[in-house]
Amino acid sequence: KLTASERDAGELEDWLDIVDGPPQNLAKRPLDPRVDIAARARSLTLDLPADVTGPLLTDVPAAFHGRANDVLLTGLALAVAQWRRHRGGRGTGVLIDLEGHGREDVVPGADVSRTVGWFTSIHPVRLDAGNVTGGAAVKTVKEQLRAVPDGGIGHGLLRYGDGEAAEELAELPPAQIAFNYLGRVAPGDDGGDWTLASEELPAGEDPAMPLTHVLEINAVTRDLPGGPVLSATWTWPGGLLAATDVRDLAEGWFTALRALVADVAAGEAGGFTPSDLLVELDQSEIDKLQTAWRQKS
Template sequence: MAVDRVEVPAGADPRVLAEELAASVRLDPEQGEMVRATWLDVSAGQSGLLLLTVHHLAVDGVSWRLLGPELAAGLAGERLPESTGTSFARWARLLTQEAVRPELADVESAWWERMLTGPDARIAGGRGVGGRRAVLTVELTPEVTEAALSEVTAAFHCGPDAVLLTALAAAAVRRRDAGSGLLVHLEGHGREALATPADISRTVGWFTTQYPVRVDAGAALGPDFWQPAQDAAGEALKQVKEQLRAVPSGGLGWGLLRHLNPDTAPKLAALPVPDLRFNYLGRFSGGDTADGELLGMAAEALPLGHAVEVDALVLERGGGRLCLNAGFSYARGELGEDEVQELARLWCEAIEVLVEHTRRAGTGGHASSDFPLVDLSSDQLALLEDDLDFEPADEDGEGDD
C-alpha cells in the first residue's frame, strides 16, 4: 500500500486539513482499492498526522477498536502478537454452512415472518429510500447522557440500546400520530456464535448484522409516555427490553436465512422492510483509536438504504465528560428537513422523559428475561419485587442481601 504525503502549510491546522481530506477520499473496492493512507507532514518540531481511510467492506466498529492499539504499537516500533484466531475468509465460509442448517430454518424462519407482518409501522411510509443523503446531528448534554446511560440502565437492568430505541419508538409514534409501534432495522456487531466454533474476537472485517425488529409497547408509547409522573415510560422501556432480548441468535439468523438459504430467501424477500435504521455504536474515546479521531466522510459519499438512518454514539469530550451524539441521515428532497428535525427533537425529549421518570421513587425493576431459569410473568415479577423489596445491583453486579 502506497502512502501519500501532503505538506501542511505553515500556520494551518493539520486536523482541519485531515477532515477536509477525509471528506474527499474515494475508494474503489471493485478495483481492489480498499485502503488509502496519507501522511500529513508538518513543520519541524511538530508531530505529523496519519490519515487512514478504509472501506467498510474491510472494517466495522469493533475492527477500529482492534486496529487503533495495534497501529499505535506498530508506529512505536513494537512487535505485534501473531494472530491465532479465525480468518474472515474462514468465517465467511462458515456462514454459508450455518445458513442451510435445518435447525436454523426450523427455529427462526417463522419468527422473522412474524416480525414483518402486521400493521404498517414504518416511519415514512416508504418515502425516500435510495435518495441523496443529508445529515442532521444532535447532541445531548453530559448530564442527560450520564443519567440515560447509567441511572436509567441500572434502574431497569437493561443496556443503552434499549433506552435509546424506546425513545426512538416513542418519538416515531408521536411524529407519525398513528399506531403504537415502529418497524426498524437494527445493526449489531455480528460476532455471534455459530454451530462450528470460531475465534473472531480479534479478527478485522465487516461482521455487522442488520435485522428487522418490530418495537411495539402498545398504549405505553402513547400520550402518557410523555408524562414522567405516569408509569407508561417505564412500562414501555420494559417491553422494548424484552422484545430486543427475544431476537434469536443476536439477529445473525435473519441475514443467513434472507440471503444465503435458497429455501427461505424468496419468502423472506417478499415481506415488507423497515424504512428506518438504528445503530448504537457505543462509546468511543481516544484509547479506542490510538488517541486519534474517527472522521466522517462527506454525506453524499455514503449510500442511503432507508428513508431515515440514525447512528448514535457516545463521545468523550474535554475533562472526560460524555456526550451522546446522533446523526439523523435522511433522503434530501424526499423528506423535509423539518420532519427530521421534529423526529430528532422528540427523540431527545423522550430520553429526558425516561431520565426524569427514573428519578421518581419506586420506578425501575426487572422483567421476565432477567430470570431466564424460571417462567414468570411481568405481573408475578411485580408482586415478587414488592414482597422481597429488591435492591438495585452494585457496580460489580451483586445486589444487597
C-alpha cells in the same frame, strides 16, 4: 437435537412473526431508487449533553438490568409513535433495521472476543411499547429485543442464502428506519475526536447509489473532557422528508430519553423482566413481587 434445516425453518417463522404487522409509512411515497440517491441525501446531527448522556448509559440500563440499546430504542419507539400521532397517523409499533457488530455467540465453543476487524449484521425488529411510557415501555421493548433469535445474526444467512427462506423474506415489507449505535469512543491520542461522517457525501461513495431507508440513524458516544456526549446523525432522502419533520423526530427522541433519565433518578422506574429470571413469570407477576419486596424493606 435439531438438524440445520429444522433450526433454519424454526428461525424463519420467528423472523416472519417479527416483521409481520401493519405498514407504518413515514413519508407520502415509497423510496424511489432513481430519485432517492446518496447525492440527494440530507443529514442532521444533534448532541445530548453530558449531564443526560452519563446517567442514560449507566444508571438507566442498570436500573432495568439491561443494555444501552434497550434504553435508546425504547426512546426511539416512543418518539416515532408520538411523531406519527401528531401527523394524523395510527399505531404504536415501528419496524427498525438494527445494525449489530457480528460477534454473537451462536457457534458453541467459538471464542469471538479476540477477533480483529469490522464485522456487521443487520436484522429487522418490531418494537411496540403500546400505550405505556417510562419504565413500563423500557421493560416491554427490552423483552422484544431479547426475543430476537441469536441476536439477529441468522437473519442475513436466511435472507441472502439459497432456498425458500430467502424468497419468503424478500417478499416482506422493508423497514423504513435503520438504527446503529456504535458505542463509546474516547478521543484519539492527538486530542482529536473520532466522529461520524460529515454531512457531505463520504469519499468513495457512489453518488448514484440508492438509499435503502427513509431514515438512517447513526449514534455514537464520545467521551469528552466534560463527560460523555451522545451524538446522533440522522440521514434521509431530501425529496421524501422535510428537514423540520426530521428535527421534530430527533428532538422527540432526546425528549423521551431525558424523561427516562428523570424517572430513574426519581426512583420511579426500574426492575427485572422475564428474560432476567430462571423461573417463568410474566411481567405483571414480577412487578407484584418487586412491589411487595419494596414495601417490606
